[in-house]
Amino acid sequence: MPQKPPDGSPPPDDGALPPAALAELTERTFGAYVHVPYCAARCGYCDFNTYTAADLGGALISSVGLTTFVDIAVQEIRLARAVLGETDLPISTVFVGGGTPTLLSADDLARLLSALDAEFGLAANAEVTTEANPESVDPAQLEQLRAAGYTRVSFGMQSDRPHVLAALDRRHTPGRVSEVMRWARKAGFEQVSLDLIYGAPGESEADWAASLRAAVQLGPDHVSAYALTVEEGTKLSRRVRRGELLEPDDDLLADRYLLADEILTAAGLTNYEVSNWSRGPATRCRHNLGYWRGDHWWGFGPGAHSHVGGVRWWNVRHPAEYAARLAAQRSPAAAREELDASTRRVERVMLGVRLAEGLGVAELDEAGLGACADLARSGLIEPGALESGRVRLTRRGRLLTDTVVRALLPD
């Protein structure tokens, strides 16, 4: 059982948005996320909304599977256009995630992009990313994606150590990443990102250091490093509960994080969000920045989340139900939340503080401002930044973001 979606109120059948939300559209950039909910096999730690052949009754190639996915998603793209109206809304960023997007053929991924382009138009210098598992790409596919307009590829490297990859149920070999990296560069991708996971069972500090060094050696433009979290309902959590595996210790994860920051920084990658580092300002993931900055985006595909002008909604999770809704000309949204002004501020604080650019103190109320001095004294936020009106986390503060957010949002 993957994670449960939050509660919310039922959205209208046609997915219509309140005029107030639509009125905000032109104020911020607009992005598109596409969730491809298929994997060849489920990894033991993963609780994302994704399905294997077995989950879908034996074959990924079925009425709700891979072959028809893009056709169905295109219907949602058309619905989105109808809902958002005639506003000129060029897409600044596209992010195709999953699941395993590269299980789709390059043709399908290209069709997806051209459907978005046809309905909305891609902005000049749009960032167009697809996630890719090292074992499921080949040179031709990468060439084709680049030609179709994809500008950025993010590889799920996770680790450079075979036993760690095995513990994570990842099927690629360590050498594979340098190979796919070379193919991506050759295909003309100027932005290549690597995802890493630390704290897996059996991963020593030396293993993690080795993975980090291997990653920076490949010269990525961007690295994301995530602590392994034991999510309820996963195989990993069952093994932890049975006592077969120890839950990763928070102190150890803190050490691993600091090690990552040290090695990545030394290699010229700068931290710009708690878990993200980039070669320079130009290679930050603009799509993900949109999430933290409260920009608008439409999430296409089963279980995808969207945000437009203070309205958040999320789609039904199962591919079959998703397909059925769209076939019946109905919005695939499962539920939505219309945020009031104070909740929107809470979100701005909660999300904005994660970024290295920091949070403007204007977002804080009196109590939140009052907490700043104490946070600075405790070494969780930078005193210098505070003087110039911004709340910026220190290295230690990044590890204690939740503490900082609670302090900034008292009551």
Next chain:
Amino acid sequence: MSAAPHLAPGADPAMIRNFCIIAHIDHGKSTLADRMLGVTGVVDARNMRAQYLDRMDIERERGITIKAQNVRLPWRAHDGQDYILHLIDTPGHVDFSYEVSRSLAACEGAVLLVDAAQGIEAQTLANLYLAIENDLTIIPVLNKIDLPAAQPEKYAEEIAAIIGCDPGDVLRVSGKTGQGVPELLNEIVRQVPAPVGNPAGPARAMIFDSVYDIYRGVITYVRVIDGTLTTRDRCLMMSTGASHETLEVGVISPDPHPTGSLSVGEVGYVIPGVKDVRQARVGDTVTTARNPATEMLGGYRDPLPMVYSGLYPIDGSEYPALREALDKLQLNDAALTYEPETSAALGFGFRCGFLGLLHLEIVRERLEREFNLTLISTAPNVVYRVVMEDLSEVTVTNPSDWPGGKIAEVYEPIVDAMLLLPTDFVGAVMELCQGRRGVLKGMDYLSADRVELKYTLPLGEIIFDFFDALKSRTRGYASLDYDQAGEQLADLVKVDILLQGETVDAFSAIVHKDKAYSYGVAMTTKLRELIPRQQFEVPIQAAIGSRIIARENIRAIRKDVLAKCYGGDITRKRKLLEKQKEGKKRMKTIGRVEVPQEAFIAALSTDTGKSTTSK
């Protein structure tokens, strides 16, 4: 609707019999009382609800009686005459011996009810002695004779030996089947003396219970000794001298029936039209304002709290509601005392005095259940008398009040305890009592396989978990009763618990010097597990005065950030934040340390005592 003859006012005292039932928990008192209601026809089988007289939910759930109830039963006896029987149901736990004493004072006779499969228990024995002291006629009865395990011969002999009667005089009944119940009622008529009083004198009635009703105000249950109480006369409470309009006078059978008056020997209720139970106190004598009696009735013991505990609302804003709830409970519970106190750790609350641990639990449960409060109770303690070197004295009902100066002597309350148990467990029980600083005072064989042990024990050693320890060591076969027996000099110290150098008043305890170390270790270990990690290191220390006797450390938290953003699922992230903030609201801040309520509750639970004493 015309009243049945037995509900008419002005009953002839010669035709009245007032009795109670003395029994141990589980020996079937309530079932027998229910059966009496059925046999006398006041409740028909259709309306019979198990344990009719145990009205409170808690009583029904726990199968025990806390409040004294009473009921009037009409009975045509073996002699063909119509009698009025008043059954006064008595509470069944050592904590409530004061309620028992009031019930006994309202009766001329007592049914000694003993389970035919288990024999007499310590508490029954204690109440039996009390009834004998009060000159009540005792009617010994073996109950549950329908049980396959019943050994009526054996236990009849045991009872006969205790009360000095012939084993053949012990009646045998089954509350469950009704067998022997009519015969028992006839014996009550035959043996229990009719009440005697002065019908022409000024009215005097004893309040043996008092309950608060939201519609009627205080309802007092009384036994009339002399004269007549009527709705025509204002009633006067002799202890306060205040008079009140007599709104209603009547009898219970088993529902209230207004009769307009109550005369000599009758048991019933009076509604004095007061909202505050302190104006109609249990133990008071009711007379009339028109023709007041000059002398109060005696024979009541003022209930004295033996155990104290601080009760605090988890949500500080519930403090006024707690005060109101305690005010209301006190209407029903003359033994409950409370006064406001402030704890640095827990905020505003009340230091409450109880008769014992069960009384504490019941009050707490009622506050939570009937008044919807969520409470923390501090570890219970007894009352200490501390004599200083300058010979001044301090009475300590709260460890926080322990004086800081030079202490000369400390006295602690002690009890005379009576334990009844099968001979097989004598060794185990003696070991337990010695571990609790008990002094053996005597040992008597009630029969070949049952022993009565007499111990003097510090009250402070038995209020925590003694019952549990006794039960587990004797597989539930031992029973215990105790009575206050003054005080003794003792080598006691106050152990403080410090968080980051600050004393947490709610965790301070007064313990014997020999147990201070194990208490300190147990508490610091427990708190280390219960208190979440903070931004800084938190030392937890146990200290006697300035001397540290145990120390633990909570390391500083280093990571709490949730790294992922779940494909833009911001809602989930925000809900997590809301949940964290909700959790923080339930924290108390001590110094800079945030302590969750659960930590207080768990640390103050009786497990602490167990882990201390199991060393």
